[in-house]
Amino acid sequence: MHHDQGIHLRSVCKTYRGRGADVEALRDMNLDCAPGSFTALIGPSGCGKSTAMRIALGLEDYDTGEVRIAGHPPAAATASGVTGVAFQDAALLPWRTVARNIALPLEVLGRDPAKHGHEIAKLIDLVGLKGYETALPGQLSGGMRQRVSIARSLITEPEVLFMDEPFGALDQIRRRQMNVELQRIWMESGSTALLVTHGIDEAAFLADYVVVMHANPGRVVEIIEVPFERPRRNELYSAPAFHALCDRIAKVLHGE
């Protein structure tokens, strides 16, 4: 088992036992994300992507196996701010300004946001929201709210960044723009990133490795390396090699 700054799941099994039939959400899942790498987790609905992420965040127990997040057990990593997380619905507090939403994880960790004004301003700049510090979420577009969510996930300078469909609510053009931004932000942060997505092109554009899962039972079926140089630019979306890689991911995804 690695105890580096990366994300490591070793032989993780998880079965949900309810009133109905048991659901084997994860069977013997192994995942190794090297420090500073970007991994995309892709698979059909119900293959256990969110379960794996919730386990890595310490929000869900697992039956057997071992998990280390930057060398820590998952709940400890989350509680100490080693882990940052951005979810699909942005989940901002509507009564708090942009700056105070971004400051929230500091407060959760018992740190004084007033001492982090510089970092908050820097992140607002990084996600392109200068001038919106005092705006409320209701005054922002969906894309802007998601950028606030990304900034919030980075305020503790996390070593590990988890993202569950962070741009799921956006149309394809804006999602592609946000992906270029996300790549830049991630490269500057130096964190180890794990992205859950349904988008093949999103996974291929952003990740160093695309981990493909299948359902029933939820399991990893293949890990595909993405060879494109960084920083990747919008033009990559129209490159033949990019399309070939997306086709390959699609084949594995559909079990061909």
Ligand SMILES: Nc1ncnc2c1ncn2[C@@H]1O[C@H](COP(=O)(O)OP(=O)(O)OP(=O)(O)O)[C@@H](O)[C@H]1O
């Ligand atoms: N709390 C729960 N209790 C019982 N079953 C659950 C629970 N959470 C998830 N499941 C089941 O476990 C399986 C994996 O769910 P999970 O949400 O991890 O999949 P997913 O790949 O993230 O799906 P999606 O892409 O639709 O979000 C599914 O069959 C789901 O119905």
